[in-house]
Amino acid sequence: MKFNETSLQGVYTIDLEPRGDDRGFFSRVFCRDEFAELGLETNFVQFNTSFSRIKHTFRGMHYQLGKNAEVKVIKVVRGALLDVVLDLREDSPTFGKWTAAELSADNRTMMYVPRGCAHGFLSLTEDVEMVYFVSAFYDPENERSVRWNDPKFGIELPFEPALISDKDAGTRDFDPAWHLGKTA
Known part of the structure; x- marks a missing residue:
């Protein structure tokens, strides 16, 4: 695996290094030792999948x-x-900044998202399926979201979303007290 730093501290894209022959290829998507060498998380409690039809x-x-x-x-x-x-x-020097990368079945690039970062994605094709490892169990009381088009952050998508859940679309403007858990 090749770990590539992004513009955000602690966020990496990861390129796989397939070893192939006439049959196809083999590649690791996780190696505890390689992740640990960079000080990255090595304990994952769930592997999830998400499918976007549209x-x-x-x-x-x-x-x-x-x-x-x-x-x-x-x-x-x-x-x-x-x-x-x-x-x-x-406490991050890149607080409030964002980065993006195209991940596809063809390029096999992965994204490493550290604690304290919000994550989202826009499907660029129909029938997109992703898998993702998470290091903590889902807790609805501590779940938060930021609206992708909150003017505080200026996230730019190449296309206006065609479909977004009511919950994601209705997320409140960024409020540090609520979004960062400073009040109940």
Whole structure:
């Protein structure tokens, strides 16, 4: 695996290094030792999948607070999407900044999202399926989301979402007290 730093501290794209022959190829998508060498999370408690049938479906920007703050590693297994990460770590020099990368079944690139960052994605094709590892269990009380078009952050998508859940579309404007868990 080749770990590529992004413009956000602690956020990486990961390129696989397939070894192939006439039959096809083999590649690791996770190696505890390689992740640990960079100080990245090595303990994952769930492997999840998400499927978006319609092109330009947007999901996100989701994250969790406190002990349920999670690391995510995202890999697309069918189709293509634009993966977006927003840094909401108050002590980070890249707080409030975002980055994005195209992840696809063809390029096999993965995204590493550290704790304290919101994550979302826009499907670029129909029938997009992704798998992702998470380091913490889902906790609805500590779940938060940021609206992708909140003017505070200026996230730019290449296409207006064609489909977005009412919950994601109705997320409130960024409020540090609520979004960062400073009040109940």
